[in-house]
Amino acid sequence: MGWETPDVSSITHTATQTNGLEVLETREWLDSLDYVLTRGGPERAGRLLQQLALHARRSAGVNLPFTATTPYQNTVPSRQQPPFPGSQEMERRIKSLVRWNALAMVVRANKIQEGIGGHISTFASAATLYEVAFNHFLQARTESGDRDIVYFQGHAAPGIYGRAFLEGRIPRQKLENFRRELKPGGGLSSYPHPWLMENFWEFPTVSMGLGPIQAIYHARFIKYLENRGLKPSTGGRVWAFLGDGEMDEPESLGSITLASRERLDNLIFVVNCNLQRLDGPVRGNGKIIQELEAIFRGAGWNVIKVIWGSDWDSLIQNDRDGLLVRRMGEITDGQYQKFFVESGAYFRQNFFGTDPRLLKMVEHLSDEQLARMRLGGHDPIKVHAAYKAAVEHKGSPTIILAKTIKGYGLGEAGEGKNITHQQKKLNDEELRMFRSRFGIPIPDEELHEAPFYRPSDDSAEIRYMQDRRKQLGGYLPERKVRATPIKPVADSHFEEFFKGTDGREASTTMVFVRLLSKLLRDPEIGKFIVPIIPDEARTFGMEALFRQVGIYSNVGQLYEPVDMDTLLYYKEAKDGQILEEGITEAGSMCSFIAAGTAYANHGINTIPFFIYYSMFGFQRIGDLIWAAADMRTRGFLVGGTAGRTTLAGEGLQHQDGHSHVLALSVPNLLAYDPAFAYEIAVIIQDGIRRMYVDGESIFYYLTVTNEPLPMPEMPQGKDVRSGILKGMYRFKASEKKDSKLHAQLFGSGTIMFEVLKAQKILEEKYGVAADVWSVTSYKELYREANECERWNMLHPGQQAKVPFITQTLKDAPGVFVAASDYMKVLPESICQWVPRRLVSLGTDGFGRSENRAALRDFFEVDAKHIVLATLNALARDKQIQPDVLQKALKDLGINPDKPNPAIS
Ligand SMILES: Cc1ncc(C[n+]2csc(CCOP(=O)(O)OP(=O)(O)O)c2C)c(N)n1
Numbered sequence: 084m085g086w087e088t089p090d091v092s093s094i095t096h097t098a099t100q101t102n103g104l105e106v107l108e109t110r111e112w113l114d115s116l117d118y119v120l121t122r123g124g125p126e127r128a129g130r131l132l133q134q135l136a137l138h139a140r141r142s143a144g145v146n147l148p149f150t151a152t153t154p155y156q157n158t159v160p161s162r163q164q165p166p167f168p169g170s171q172e173m174e175r176r177i178k179s180l181v182r183w184n185a186l187a188m189v190v191r192a193n194k195i196q197e198g199i200g201g202h203i204s205t206f207a208s209a210a211t212l213y214e215v216a217f218n219h220f221l222q223a224r225t226e227s228g229d230r231d232i233v234y235f236q237g238h239a240a241p242g243i244y245g246r247a248f249l250e251g252r253i254p255r256q257k258l259e260n261f262r263r264e265l266k267p268g269g270g271l272s273s274y275p276h277p278w279l280m281e282n283f284w285e286f287p288t289v290s291m292g293l294g295p296i297q298a299i300y301h302a303r304f305i306k307y308l309e310n311r312g313l314k315p316s317t318g319g320r321v322w323a324f325l326g327d328g329e330m331d332e333p334e335s336l337g338s339i340t341l342a343s344r345e346r347l348d349n350l351i352f353v354v355n356c357n358l359q360r361l362d363g364p365v366r367g368n369g370k371i372i373q374e375l376e377a378i379f380r381g382a383g384w385n386v387i388k389v390i391w392g393s394d395w396d397s398l399i400q401n402d403r404d405g406l407l408v409r410r411m412g413e414i415t416d417g418q419y420q421k422f423f424v425e426s427g428a429y430f431r432q433n434f435f436g437t438d439p440r441l442l443k444m445v446e447h448l449s450d451e452q453l454a455r456m457r458l459g460g461h462d463p464i465k466v467h468a469a470y471k472a473a474v475e476h477k478g479s480p481t482i483i484l485a486k487t488i489k490g491y492g493l494g495e496a497g498e499g500k501n502i503t504h505q506q507k508k509l510n511d512e513e514l515r516m517f518r519s520r521f522g523i524p525i526p527d528e529e530l531h532e533a534p535f536y537r538p539s540d541d542s543a544e545i546r547y548m549q550d551r552r553k554q555l556g557g558y559l560p561e562r563k564v565r566a567t568p569i570k571p572v573a574d575s576h577f578e579e580f581f582k583g584t585d586g587r588e589a590s591t592t593m594v595f596v597r598l599l600s601k602l603l604r605d606p607e608i609g610k611f612i613v614p615i616i617p618d619e620a621r622t623f624g625m626e627a628l629f630r631q632v633g634i635y636s637n638v639g640q641l642y643e644p645v646d647m648d649t650l651l652y653y654k655e656a657k658d659g660q661i662l663e664e665g666i667t668e669a670g671s672m673c674s675f676i677a678a679g680t681a682y683a684n685h686g687i688n689t690i691p692f693f694i695y696y697s698m699f700g701f702q703r704i705g706d707l708i709w710a711a712a713d714m715r716t717r718g719f720l721v722g723g724t725a726g727r728t729t730l731a732g733e734g735l736q737h738q739d740g741h742s743h744v745l746a747l748s749v750p751n752l753l754a755y756d757p758a759f760a761y762e763i764a765v766i767i768q769d770g771i772r773r774m775y776v777d778g779e780s781i782f783y784y785l786t787v788t789n790e791p792l793p794m795p796e797m798p799q800g801k802d803v804r805s806g807i808l809k810g811m812y813r814f815k816a817s818e819k820k821d822s823k824l825h826a827q828l829f830g831s832g833t834i835m836f837e838v839l840k841a842q843k844i845l846e847e848k849y850g851v852a853a854d855v856w857s858v859t860s861y862k863e864l865y866r867e868a869n870e871c872e873r874w875n876m877l878h879p880g881q882q883a884k885v886p887f888i889t890q891t892l893k894d895a896p897g898v899f900v901a902a903s904d905y906m907k908v909l910p911e912s913i914c915q916w917v918p919r920r921l922v923s924l925g926t927d928g929f930g931r932s933e934n935r936a937a938l939r940d941f942f943e944v945d946a947k948h949i950v951l952a953t954l955n956a957l958a959r960d961k962q963i964q965p966d967v968l969q970k971a972l973k974d975l976g977i978n979p980d981k982p983n984p985a986i987s
């Protein structure tokens with residue numbers, strides 16, 4: 084494997100094993116190199132080595148083995164370390180206080196409420212990584228008015244709360260109520276959740292992998308804003324604090340080449356390499372730091388390793404032959420973990436004991452001193468040096484790989500042990516040890532309660548930390564809405580859609596794209612629209628936008644596009660507006676989130692429209708949609724080529740008949756399945772108003788389809804517009820006035836057109852007067868009806884609220900039949916509020932490669948099945964004779980023995 088390739092130290096070591104001449108030769112070369120280093124510095128030395136390699140290859144065909152890794156030592160050597168800019172002692176004391184309160188929070192919570200959970204050991208291992216960042220790097224406001232964006236590791240939350248408590252931002256009572264959010268006065272959420280703590284947390288990170296991929300796309304989105312002139316370029320950075328176990332998530336690694344390709348030097352990953360995940364070692368038989376180094380170097384990142392603390396400096400400096408670094412490189416992570424928990428004597432014997440020369444190197448150190456040799460990630464000087472190198476680096480993103488010990492400071496209670504991730508209880512003795520180790524002035528007799536500790540406001544510690552934050556522009560994290568509301572969008576953009584297409588056929592996708600291109604031209608909001616597409620623009624007929632607003636590229640267009648001479652050529656530009664993300668729904672969703680939260684994070688009202696294959700939305704990237712909801716993201720998700728039977732030919736893996744069911748699960752998402760052009764216009768106009776004028780924390784999901792159909796004019800009537808938004812309205816009442824038989828037919832999306840055909844057949848052939856309703860949103864109907872039910876339950880004796888759907892249908896005669904291109908459960912979700920039994924037709928089951936007519940026949944959602952279902956309902960109500968059904972089956976050409984689509 085690439086990251087296990089031999090390093091330079093092992094080469095020199097082998098040399099020393101062979102013969103004296105080689106030793107001498109090697110020594111001479113090393114001395115010469117040292118001379119160059121002293122005179123010309125590392126850059127000159129680097130150039131020289133490159134020249135040597137080139138020379139060897141050209142003149143003698145010497146091939147150097149490929150190495151993806153560097154030796155297992157710090158990237159910034161001790162002699163290049165900058166001086167530490169603060170008081171180390173003061174910062175150590177502050178860090179100890181944060182450590183204590185973070186631990187106390189979890190221990191207390193679990194003393195009071197057994198099993199309430201929380202994590203001690205994650206923050207315990209990361210405390211130095213955070214403290215150095217808080218005291219010296221994380222900018223809440225730069226001189227030019229920008230700020231850093233920080234993704235905190237989710238289950239390190241107790242440490243972040245502990246610090247905010249010391250800063251005076253979180254009262255003691257809230258700390259008491261960690262993980263008890265429903266207690267009077269409120270509590271603290273387990274992990275970062277902007278939905279629950281909207282003035283504090285910005286990014287929900289605890290679903291692992293979502294933090295790193297979002298950080299990448301956020302950093303890119305900042306460059307997008309800058310390149311498009313929507314935000315001045317002011318040097319804010321994106322920091323993501325991550326776990327080494329978390330790096331196994333495909334989302335963590337899947338987009339790292341985007342970051343280097345786009346030269347995101349505003350992005351810094353800090354990976355806390357404590358070598359452990361939840362169950363045990365991350366790479367017991369390998370080395371996670373080397374593995375990640377190889378991956379990120381290969382992907383073009385700047386990699387900074389922080390492995391050894393200052394205690395190791397002199398040993399490493401004296402390691403002339405590379406014996407020590409070689410030994411460091413050959414030990415597995417599982418073995419290192421063993422060293423963490425063992426005594427100094429064990430360490431001496433098993434680490435240094437393999438070679439008498441190694442043993443000699445540490446003979447001046449006692450076992451106790453050996454056991455205390457600190458790792459890089461626990462050494463503020465090393466961490467500071469790494470951060471400084473990262474912020475000064477230009478041209479590529481940086482990843483810092485910092486080696487730490489999980490549960491650092493817990494001692495016997497869990498330091499470095501496999502059980503440490505789950506540790507939430509400490510006995511009195513363990514508390515005493517921790518207290519004493521970090522010098523917290525809490526007397527023994529109070530320890531049992533694990534009380535919080537905060538020195539007074541005028542103590543040196545509090546003053547120091549406040550001063551540091553003041554220098555860095557304020558506190559972090561802090562979430563607030565930084566944008567001001569926009570003005571309502573002009574009606575003129577929407578009017579053409581209210582008129583219909585006069586018999587011409589148009590798909591709802593075409594309608595949507597036309598509306599989008601009009602919005603893009605709006606002088607007020609046009610520039611804030613962010614169209615996001617995962618390589619499907621042509622599928623949706625959006626290629627005209629390529630030319631109209633351009634595709635964003637951080638370098639512009641460095642080639643002559645093959646279709647340059649056509650009207651709609653593939654135009655890439657630095658100020659291009661479209662985010663053409665390539666085939667990554669996850670990446671696109673991250674851009675959607677970045678754009679849809681810019682109103683808060685950057686004070687810019689960007690309005691994202693993410694248009695994708697509806698099948699690859701909720702079911703593929705549902706967790707990111709959930710995170711978007713938590714973050715109060717605004718914008719429009721547009722599921723294209725939607726509908727199990729409307730997307731012809733594509734078959735089982737493409738035909739979506741359940742995204743609207745999945746959409747039910749997202750609390751602040753409004754989901755619509757519009758049938759007509761004017762419905763789309765009404766929904767989008769109102770959506771922009773609610774999100775960007777009124778500032779509601781909601782977002783939208785719209786399905787659009789590719790079936791060309793004549794778009795009708797918007798019916799007159801005051802209830803139509805509000806009905807579209809609330810979820811249903813009567814689109815077409817029956818013209819048959821004299822019938823005894825009645826039906827109410829619900830249609831959605833393109834299946835509406837089957838419903839309209841069924842209306843006609845029912846009237847003409849069976850004498851049934853059927854009204855047709857357009858149900859734009861079962862989700863909205865369901866939500867509102869539940870709201871009424873709940874109110875009624877909690878307010879007995881008061882006038883009961885009647886759900887909108889019940890009010891709307893109260894005088895509607897006859898039977899109720901619903902048909903949609905989604906699962907039957909969708910209409911069934913509202914059936915209890917429909918005055919009489921509702922028959923639901925839907926598309927449960929796997930899709931098929933077929934045309935629309937065959938698919939609708941197969942799934943039983945075409946006009947004939949709607950007619951049959953209506954007649955069945957009438958027969959059940961004894962309004963028609965059963966023999967009518969027999970005949971209808973035959974007349975309609977339905978085979979009663981056809982396979983059940985739900986399970987075939
Ligand atoms: C997607 C997802 N899967 C599983 C979990 C459960 N989980 C929480 S912490 C954790 C281990 C974390 O290990 P690491 O990333 O190394 O963080 P550390 O605590 O060691 O810093 C796991 C599996 C989760 N939060 N998210």
Ligand SMILES: [Mg+2]
Binds near residue numbers: 327355357358
């Ligand atoms: Mg870990």
